[in-house]
Amino acid sequence: PPPLFPRSIRRAVSLLNAVDPGRFPRLVSRLLQKLHVKAESSFSEDEEEKLQIAFSLEKQDLHLVLETISFILEQAVYHNLKPASLQQQLQNIHLDEDKAEAFASAWAAAGQDTIEKFRQRVLTPQKV
Numbered sequence: 001p002p003p004l005f006p007r008s009i010r011r012a013v014s015l016l017n018a019v020d021p022g023r024f025p026r027l028v029s030r031l032l033q034k035l036h037v038k039a040e041s042s043f044s045e046d047e048e049e050k051l052q053i054a055f056s057l058e059k060q061d062l063h064l065v066l067e068t069i070s071f072i073l074e075q076a077v078y079h080n081l082k083p084a085s086l087q088q089q090l091q092n093i094h095l096d097e098d099k100a101e102a103f104a105s106a107w108a109a110a111g112q113d114t115i116e117k118f119r120q121r122v123l124t125p126q127k128v
Contacts, residue, residue, distance in 0.1 A: 004089050005090075013053075013094055015057070016065060016069070037119045080115060083111065086100075
């Protein structure tokens with residue numbers, strides 16, 4: 001199959017690889033929980049500042065990390081990927097194995113639920 005992730009993601013991949021592996025799975029899970037709520041940010045300003053410190057990232061790099069994780073998860077939703085397939089795609093773009101595994105296990109735990117939430121969002125008329 002063709003790669004799901006563009007080459008331009010390389011800079012983001014190097015940032016993701018540098019994120020503390022102990023904290024990374026929680027970050028992925030949090031973004032996955034909030035993925036279907038497009039209008040609101042997954043983190044408050046205050047939380048973002050704490051994340052910048054925790055991960056030693058500049059603000060724009062943190063945003064790139066968060067956007068990239070969300071993008072990867074959105075691709076998984078859109079293509080209804082199996083966790084192993086997601087992990088393989090991520091290793092193909094040189095994401096470290098522990099990071100790819102964190103995506104795969106978060107996706108295995110909550111992926112189907114997330115896909116269901118997206119379907120409901122698409123099928124439910126928005127209340128004004």
